[in-house]
Amino acid sequence: MKFAQLRVGQLIEAGPVEVSERAIVDFARAWDPQWFHTDREAAAQGRFGGLIASGWHTCCIAMRLAVEQVLAGSEVVASPGLEQLRWPQPVRAGDWLRLGMRVDEVRRSARRPTLGVLRWHWTMRNQHDAVVLELDATNLFELGAPAAPG
Amino acid sequence: MKFAQLRVGQLIEAGPVEVSERAIVDFARAWDPQWFHTDREAAAQGRFGGLIASGWHTCCIAMRLAVEQVLAGSEVVASPGLEQLRWPQPVRAGDWLRLGMRVDEVRRSARRPTLGVLRWHWTMRNQHDAVVLELDATNLFELGAPAAPG
Numbered sequence: 001m002k003f004a005q006l007r008v009g010q011l012i013e014a015g016p017v018e019v020s021e022r023a024i025v026d027f028a029r030a031w032d033p034q035w036f037h038t039d040r041e042a043a044a045q046g047r048f049g050g051l052i053a054s055g056w057h058t059c060c061i062a063m064r065l066a067v068e069q070v071l072a073g074s075e076v077v078a079s080p081g082l083e084q085l086r087w088p089q090p091v092r093a094g095d096w097l098r099l100g101m102r103v104d105e106v107r108r109s110a111r112r113p114t115l116g117v118l119r120w121h122w123t124m125r126n127q128h129d130a131v132v133l134e135l136d137a138t139n140l141f142e143l144g145a146p147a148a149p150g
Numbered sequence: 151m152k153f154a155q156l157r158v159g160q161l162i163e164a165g166p167v168e169v170s171e172r173a174i175v176d177f178a179r180a181w182d183p184q185w186f187h188t189d190r191e192a193a194a195q196g197r198f199g200g201l202i203a204s205g206w207h208t209c210c211i212a213m214r215l216a217v218e219q220v221l222a223g224s225e226v227v228a229s230p231g232l233e234q235l236r237w238p239q240p241v242r243a244g245d246w247l248r249l250g251m252r253v254d255e256v257r258r259s260a261r262r263p264t265l266g267v268l269r270w271h272w273t274m275r276n277q278h279d280a281v282v283l284e285l286d287a288t289n290l291f292e293l294g295a296p297a298a299p300g
Contacts, residue, residue: 031210033217034226047227047292055229056210060181063206067183076184077197079205081236087229142197 001070003116003141006106014065015098016127019053019091027057052090058097058133059085062124065099075116075141083136089126096127104136108146116141151220153266153291156256164215165248166277169203169241177207202240208247208283209235212274215249225266225291233286239276246277254286258296266291 021040028037032054035042043051091097105119117140124133171190178187182204185192193201241247255269267290274283 030214032213034221036227054213055231056206056213059209060206063182063204064180071184077186078240079237081205081234082232083235084231084233085235086231090228 001074003075003106003118003143006103006118008103008106010103012070012101012103013098014069014101016096017061017065017098019057019061019093019095019097021051021093024051024053024057024091024093027060028054032056048090048092051093053092055087055133058087058091058124059135061091061097062099062122062133062135066101066122069099070101071139075143076139077142078140080138080140082138085133085135086131087133089130089132091126091132095132097124097132099124108143109140113146114143116143151224153225153256153268153293156253156268158253158256160253162220162251162253163248164219164251166246167211167215167248169207169211169243169245169247171201171243174201174203174207174241174243177210178204182206198240198242201243203242205237205283208237208241208274209285211241211247212249212272212283212285216251216272219249220251221289225293226289227292228290230288230290232288235283235285236281237283239280239282241276241282245282247274247282249274258293259290263296264293266293 025038036046036052037054040051100123102121104121107117109115109117119138122135122137123131126132175188186196186202187204190201250273252271254271257267259265259267269288272285272287273281276282
């Protein structure tokens with residue numbers, strides 16, 4: 001999508017994608033080697049009664065969906081950060097996740113008018129409609145000079 | 151480390167670790183396939199004059215350092231989320247990153263006294279001392295019952 005196609009209040013859906021046990025364990029071994037992400041037997045005895053995905057893995061799944069659905073082919077150049085990232089429910093092997101993206105703000109930077117600013121809220125849910133990830137993201141887009149006023 | 155070893159104001163350092171171009175491209179192809187993370191030639195012409203790591207890759211590097219240095223062997227069971235995640239400067243191929251973790255709060259939950267709550271601030275810097283990641287994280291620890299007073 002292009003920056004000009006984004007409107008405040010717009011809702012964009014992506015997914016669903018399935019999360020396998022293999023993917024949960026592989027991701028966690030690489031980046032977040034805690035037993036409740038990597039050890040099926042120990043996790044079965046733990047707080048969640050089974051393996052859960054690293055929260056970073058959940059974020060990465062959401063990011064890939066956002067790139068595929070929105071950012072690929074756009075003028076995006078960077079992100080300065082995120083606010084209020086929440087993992088309200090764990091992601092488990094066999095879950096199907098879908099990402100909802102709501103456009104909260106879309107404008108040109110006052111200081112740098114060639115820069116587009118997007119603020120959007122992401123909500124990822126599983127097949128039971130439980131929220132597994134929520135965050136507010138900001139992305140910057142390198143646009144041309146604004147059109148001269150009519 | 152154990153929850154009982156953590157004190158407010160404590161500073162814990164981890165790293166440094168090197169980030170290779172191969173690692174930047176591989177991570178981004180899997181999770182964040184944007185051209186400034188995956189295409190060296192295009193990135194050389196872009197805003198940053200070269201490949202930069204996915205912000206999620208930077209987070210994952212920090213997480214692995216936090217697990218290795220602090221969380222491995224602890225009573226940690228979960229994280230409800232993060233606040234104010236910032237990527238002030240990009241991570242580039244060949245960068246050496248180190249993570250500083252400052253303990254901001256460490257207490258038992260009032261509602262669930264067997265649960266320990268840690269709030270800590272992470273700052274990751276590169277070899278030039280530039281901050282590449284900052285965030286406030288919360289982690290929960292499953293502790294035994296509190297010791298009886300006096």
